Amino acid sequence: MKIASFNINGVKARLPALLAWLADAKPDVAILQEIKSVDDGFPREPIEDLGYTVETHGQKGFNGVALLSRLPLEDISRGLPGDETDEQARWIEAMVMGDVPVRVCGLYLPNGNPVPGPKFDYKLGWMERLKARGEALLASEEIAVMAGDYNVIPQAEDCADPKAWEGDALFRPETHAAYRRILNLGFTDALRAVNGTAETYTFWDYQAGAWERNNGIRIDHFLLSPQAADRLKACEIDAEVRGREKPSDHVPIWVDLDA
């Protein structure tokens, strides 16, 4: 089962690029972030025409996540548990019914800048709730993945210029500690499991020629439960997508599971 994650930075602006990538990469499941659309505004039909079921959790203007699947979905749920007052659309999950059922969770973790301030507090609170959801998933012993735009640069080797990120919400010590607490529950960072510490990024800013200079960061991650990690066959980043016409500032990352 090939599962991909792609922060598309606006589904309306990205639709041609999204359709071209789907037709080319052919993931069984695609998790999208930053659809920046309400559910009713999401262009379902051209995606359904490629054979995908479409489930969205949208919001006006910003945020918004979606699940696209060529396999049946069950037990779909929207919104990260743990705070009834949280209005932001950053989480969608479902059971993907392939030969073996796989729990797929798509997430768009808050950016958190500027630091300090309410946005950083919201980020850290959201990460605590993510940890709680992760604990429950591990207790279920399901084949489970939590994937998406984490807005976390895990370590210095995950960015081209670590000095430039000092103090940023994506690289703060508090952010690193919260991310490690989640990993240390027993999740596997799929990309690092297959390629060690090789330099590899998932985001290049639109500004200052970041792509041309390979001034990137690795912030889109697949975290796997032990049952999913045991079935990991491949994890790759489709970096060349960043060089295409009218690209997102993120590129797709995907895993292939023996499932």
Add this chain to the structure above:
DNA sequence: ATGGTTGTTTAACAA
């Protein structure tokens, strides 16, 4: 070098 770009929505905000 304290800039620069893009998307959503129309003056900012978010990233």
